[in-house]
């Protein structure tokens with residue numbers, strides 16, 4: 001089976017510092033795939049390369065058999081960055097209308113789509129509030145709603161639950177599972193082990209290297225450990241010693 005997303009020999013350097021080191025990844029269609037790694041390991045840089053926001057120094061990215069960056073494919077990707085890029089002086093509905101126009105969603109369809117995404121992230125009752133009155137968690141859910149507006153077939157979320165309380169975090173993960181069931185391929189970055197456990201497959205990143213890949217169960221079993229955290233430490237040692 002050919003992969004929906006494949007990265008071959010990806011390397012990225014900023015000046016003379018190499019922050020992504022010869023990364024190969026193959027992600028099948030419809031997966032919930034996790035990039036797990038500590039702060040500074042290269043997660044954001046790698047997702048920016050996948051969606052075509054950054055050019056790799058070496059290597060290639062293919063999505064759906066097309067070479068990235070591809071403008072056509074970029075329109076089919078939903079990206080939720082680490083910080084919320086929203087307008088705090090506008091209401092949630094106005095924010096969604098603004099982004100819907102940017103995505104080129106016809107005016108007639110916008111109203112329906114805005115209601116749909118608001119329902120997914122549970123903000124239907126708060127659409128008329130300006131975002132300055134939103135909590136941090138509500139803003140994160142709004143960012144997710146924006147990323148979903150154009151019904152992307154690939155959704156990329158950079159640390160979607162940072163700063164979010166456990167209840168909301170669980171609800172966001174439920175949303176992701178629902179979207180996956182509807183056929184969306186999802187890549188999520190995290191440094192939190194219990195979130196990584198919810199993914200179908202993982203790539204463990206450390207210092208720009210992929211130190212291990214597989215399902216959470218495989219990664220634990222192969223390292224002869226009991227938790228993902230122990231597995232992460234195990235694979236780190238193999239790479240570095």
Ligand SMILES: Nc1ncnc2c1ncn2[C@@H]1O[C@H](COP(=O)(O)OP(=O)(O)OP(=O)(O)O)[C@@H](O)[C@H]1O
Nearest residue numbers: 014019037038039040041042043044045046082191
């Ligand atoms: N534009 C840039 N110029 C120079 N160095 C950069 C740039 N962007 C990222 N880096 C460096 O690349 C490395 C990886 O950063 P990156 O943001 O990808 O890590 P991360 O795993 O996403 O971390 P975090 O979870 O803290 O966001 C870091 O050492 C960072 O300083």
